[in-house]
Amino acid sequence: MSNIRDVAKQANVAPSTVSLVLNKTGYVSAEIRKRVNKAIEELNYTPNELGRNLSQKRSNIVGVTMYDITHPFCNTLVKYIELYLSEYGYKTMLCCTSFGRNTEREYLYMLKRHALDGIIANVFSANEPIETDRPLVLIDSFINENIPIVMSDHHQEGRLAASLFIENGCKHVVHLTVNKVMKSPAYERNNVLEQILNGNGIRTDAIELSNHSRELNYFSNMSKLLFDRYPDVDGIFGSEIFICECLKQAKIRKIRVPDDLKMVACDGTYLSELNDITAIVQPFKKIAKKSVDIVVGLAAGEQISAETFEFKASVLKGKTTAV
């Protein structure tokens, strides 16, 4: 493994000159450039990123923390985050927090240790207070007033969902909510939905998601429970996976969708599209882009105020609603 000094020696120049040639920063005469490139070729030299990282005090890596990468919401987001980060020359470190590993602290620590230049975090379970002066942006999460947040307009999501159920003439809507302990801003959509529907004389019931389990099995059981507990339900609002399970359950119970039961899913990823589910579609690209812009900006030393950035959602009409 030859290093930059070997190349310099071989080409009869200084290491810094080799560096200049490599990074195309600053001017180097054509002749010297040729000599350096020849030496690089001869020695089969490859610059070592680790040295550069230390010297520049940056890793060019941004961590993206997500609960579970198999969840459509997560992987759709990650897909675009990775794309946009790569446009800035940043690499994406995947930081999963499932499997009962309490890994969020660890990633935060990596940020502190400069192994990461920044973090884009979803589902930060802030059990302990978080203080960091390093680049951090949250998606759909809240820790404190000092950390910027990016998310879809959950208030509007609630309104869109409510409109759908009203237009479809539902009388009794059951909605799945995230666990309140998480204090997720996403809870707002359920609040708004409930409020509007009740205001229109429509009965609503909420089923609260457990704090931990996200297994398919769990959702399957929840869907059974829903139909058992509310036999006259004619509208369901919940996550895509849950709606999928409800679709199966409805088929088993011979409940016709959308004739006798309308369903609306949140998030609206490929899973809704694939199953023809009516959904409130989150503006994934915009959320990803904004998060990336913020974290990259912060990493570049820009002063970015810790605002909350919201983007409008839209409706995907599928076959789980009549109108």
Next chain:
Amino acid sequence: MSNIRDVAKQANVAPSTVSLVLNKTGYVSAEIRKRVNKAIEELNYTPNELGRNLSQKRSNIVGVTMYDITHPFCNTLVKYIELYLSEYGYKTMLCCTSFGRNTEREYLYMLKRHALDGIIANVFSANEPIETDRPLVLIDSFINENIPIVMSDHHQEGRLAASLFIENGCKHVVHLTVNKVMKSPAYERNNVLEQILNGNGIRTDAIELSNHSRELNYFSNMSKLLFDRYPDVDGIFGSEIFICECLKQAKIRKIRVPDDLKMVACDGTYLSELNDITAIVQPFKKIAKKSVDIVVGLAAGEQISAETFEFKASVLKGKTTAV
């Protein structure tokens, strides 16, 4: 930002002693340890990973290259790879190759530059010859004899699928194949399926996937094409997403599943489970574990022969087959 020297000065010891305390390597007297820890506390010192990386010539990061993280096959694999890597103390860098970015070379280059300690790669499009003496393992891909490969037993997958169609009494099976240009080892399952079915007097037709597009839209069109071209099809074998599209198409055309049409999907991720699709389930955990073991072993300098490691698949019975 204080460094290890500041801490040493504060504690009246040498930097190397601080290092010993931090890494719990070697013996340090209780008193000195206490002094060092006090200094660390006082200065709010956090070790800088970049310095350590350079010194140790390793990044503790393994790259995982995948075509598209939203694909169930990819994210299921990545989920377990991330888990197993973390058990070895490695971090996962997500390397996506979609969006028309030709990023595989780039990741390989990162490996060379020691920004990555190893790569677990799926779908390496080896346009150019690949030579690397650094840790690299392939999943479901082939480049040359010198790189270890991990995958499910595609031959057996083909046999399992064939059995299903035979047991279900199919007469005309259409199967979706990966593009032959890719030379994917996964093609074997289609070969075997065809061979066995034909041997049993069952007609087969193949539809070859385009080399690039993986949009839902594309699969939707392919499913229409399939039914248009083969109106008497009574068995379909293909990727989960394709089978989902075929399910939709069958419903539109009022073809009863599984009464008049049986379908079997490959991979068998949560998507099959969620949609009650009969599928050939890949041993994701085993594939992930083996890949991780190999790449970690190689990174540790172990001599690992470039074999092909295959693991048995299994069948998930869903509602797209009768038996």
Next chain:
DNA sequence: GTGAAAGCGCTAACAG
């Protein structure tokens, strides 16, 4: 047991 010193490979400030 602990400290001094050298080095990992690269970059950047500053002369010349």
Next chain:
DNA sequence: CTGTTAGCGCTTTCAC
């Protein structure tokens, strides 16, 4: 324009 020099922060012999 190019070379010299001095780090970046940590680890690791090797003396003491």
